[in-house]
Amino acid sequence: MAVQLPHSFIERMKELLGTEYEQFANSYTEIPYGGIRANTLKITAEQLQEISPFQLEPIPWCPTGFYTPEGARPGKHPYYHAGLYYIQEPSAMAPVELLSVIPGDRVLDLCAAPGGKSTQIAAKLQGKGLLVSNDLHPERTKALAKNLELYGTRNGIVLNESPERIAAAFPAFFDKILIDAPCSGEGMFRKDEDMVKQWDSETPAKYAAMQQEILSSAAAALAPGGTLVYSTCTFAMEENEGSIAKFLSGHPQFSVVPVGGTGPFAEGYGELPGTARLWPHKVKGEGHFMAVLRHNGIPADRTNAEDTVISNYTQQVKPKPEDRSREKRRQDSSVKLAPRQKNGGGKGGRPQGKMDGSSSRNLPALVEEEALAAYGQFVEEQLMFQPGGYPVFFGDHIYISPLPKEALDGLKTIRPGWYMGSMRNGRFIPGHPFATALRAEESRRSLSLSTENSEAVSYLKGETLTVPSERLDVQEGIPYKGYVLVCIDGYSAGWGKWQDGMLKNEYPAGWRWT
Ligand SMILES: C[S@@+](CC[C@H](N)C(=O)[O-])C[C@H]1O[C@@H](n2cnc3c(N)ncnc32)[C@H](O)[C@@H]1O
Numbered sequence: 001m002a003v004q005l006p007h008s009f010i011e012r013m014k015e016l017l018g019t020e021y022e023q024f025a026n027s028y029t030e031i032p033y034g035g036i037r038a039n040t041l042k043i044t045a046e047q048l049q050e051i052s053p054f055q056l057e058p059i060p061w062c063p064t065g066f067y068t069p070e071g072a073r074p075g076k077h078p079y080y081h082a083g084l085y086y087i088q089e090p091s092a093m094a095p096v097e098l099l100s101v102i103p104g105d106r107v108l109d110l111c112a113a114p115g116g117k118s119t120q121i122a123a124k125l126q127g128k129g130l131l132v133s134n135d136l137h138p139e140r141t142k143a144l145a146k147n148l149e150l151y152g153t154r155n156g157i158v159l160n161e162s163p164e165r166i167a168a169a170f171p172a173f174f175d176k177i178l179i180d181a182p183c184s185g186e187g188m189f190r191k192d193e194d195m196v197k198q199w200d201s202e203t204p205a206k207y208a209a210m211q212q213e214i215l216s217s218a219a220a221a222l223a224p225g226g227t228l229v230y231s232t233c234t235f236a237m238e239e240n241e242g243s244i245a246k247f248l249s250g251h252p253q254f255s256v257v258p259v260g261g262t263g264p265f266a267e268g269y270g271e272l273p274g275t276a277r278l279w280p281h282k283v284k285g286e287g288h289f290m291a292v293l294r295h296n297g298i299p300a301d302r303t304n305a306e307d308t309v310i311s312n313y314t315q316q317v318k319p320k321p322e323d324r325s326r327e328k329r330r331q332d333s334s335v336k337l338a339p340r341q342k343n344g345g346g347k348g349g350r351p352q353g354k355m356d357g358s359s360s361r362n363l364p365a366l367v368e369e370e371a372l373a374a375y376g377q378f379v380e381e382q383l384m385f386q387p388g389g390y391p392v393f394f395g396d397h398i399y400i401s402p403l404p405k406e407a408l409d410g411l412k413t414i415r416p417g418w419y420m421g422s423m424r425n426g427r428f429i430p431g432h433p434f435a436t437a438l439r440a441e442e443s444r445r446s447l448s449l450s451t452e453n454s455e456a457v458s459y460l461k462g463e464t465l466t467v468p469s470e471r472l473d474v475q476e477g478i479p480y481k482g483y484v485l486v487c488i489d490g491y492s493a494g495w496g497k498w499q500d501g502m503l504k505n506e507y508p509a510g511w512r513w514t
Pocket residue numbers: 092110111112113114115116117118134135136137140161162163180181182183210214
């Protein structure tokens with residue numbers, strides 16, 4: 001056996017699995033499976049399969065997920081840096097598939113860092129509706145925010161809060177909630193030996209108590225008729241079926257939606273039929289537990305103006321009338337249209353007050369007005385559409401949010417929405433996440449670098465490139481000089497600034513290829 005398993009863990013698993021234990025134990029001699037998931041905000045699963053530099057084999061429980069071959073290094077390819085796929089353990093792709101997210105939903109991912117499942121939810125929302133991704137640990141929210149940005153999320157908010165405070169701020173608000181709970185991590189022993197070192201026989205009980213608190217807060221934040229998916233990567237019954245049974249006994253308005261015992265999902269244990277397990281000796285993936293719970297209340301009427309704004313919140317391209325010829329040239333029939341809103345503003349006035357968790361100051365109203373005008377001018381000159389939503393300021397930084405700033409008052413907010421850029425010396429400077437969430441056809445000026453030579457990697461390393469004007473894809477009547485959306489094989493990766501045959505690199509230092 002490659003991994004030295006704790007004695008009390010072995011004894012407990014023998015008791016749980018009986019005659020199956022030998023098979024389970026043998027799975028620890030196998031090499032863990034690697035996987036990637038297509039980021040359908042940028043590319044379809046089929047397209048990824050076509051262009052993938054390594055062999056991909058479908059994962060049965062995730063239509064956008066693939067096993068990668070042993071020895072593949074998906075993190076070392078420019079497509080990774082263009083956000084075309086997320087590297088994710090195959091079993092970890094299952095919980096979001098069970099959450100049944102559809103575009104327009106209000107989704108809360110309560111324990112979200114580093115963002116594997118949040119990026120999967122964002123892809124399912126397709127830019128429509130709202131994703132609130134939260135993690136209790138401040139350090140971990142950095143990776144969460146970065147991942148949501150790399151994968152081009154436009155309708156995401158990142159919080160660093162306790163579940164109780166989120167429930168208090170958003171009572172009965174979300175349609176779908178994911179709790180990918182902190183747990184004893186027994187299902188990851190094969191993949192990550194550190195999990196074994198951190199484990200002792202008391203660990204499951206400690207996490208089980210924590211899980212009850214998180215579940216109770218989630219129950220308060222879920223709208224009547226909503227769905228809650230609870231998942232762990234552990235085998236301990238008290239953190240799985242035990243946690244769910246205890247929760248249900250105090251929350252009779254919830255019931256289990258049966259998923260266990262179907263397809264790749266084994267049935268949960270004890271008196272809780274319908275919960276699901278993925279076992280490392282039965283599927284190609286690590287150990288996971290999932291429960292799908294439905295709130296039995298009647299869904300609220302969501303036809304008032306504010307509700308409609310959230311569920312219709314979308315950032316998809318609307319070609320302006322004069323852009324039709326270019327649009328035709330691209331022949332991109334997959335692009336959907338959204339109503340145009342003026343000056344980046346949805347309803348709701350100026351953002352006011354200071355955002356908690358931000359060290360930044362608020363700008364005087366007049367300065368905000370100027371900043372919005374500069375941003376609006378950039379959008380007009382650069383984009384084929386007008387991002388709609390609520391403008392929110394963090395000091396000099398401008399975000400476009402699916403929610404009015406007031407909705408986040410008092411919450412530690414790491415990202416209030418899609419980061420558009422900042423003001424510097426009276427000028428609007430577009431931010432990196434603005435670019436990563438754009439499609440080439442949404443920008444009036446773009447450049448595609450090829451992975452077939454060294455230029456894509458040179459760009460990702462932050463180097464200046466020599467680029468003749470003929471290589472730029474510039475809309476008629478638009479000057480060549482200025483910000484260019486730099487793409488890798490047609491998929492956005494960041495900004496560059498073109499002038500006289502030179503592309504100044506705007507790829508941020510902290511993101512560079514090393
Ligand atoms: C299993 S990990 C989440 C993995 C993540 N869902 C993903 O797919 O990338 C559990 C997360 O819960 C966070 N956490 C721990 N206690 C929490 C609490 N009380 N409320 C919210 N998050 C918590 C941890 O910081 C950790 O990032």
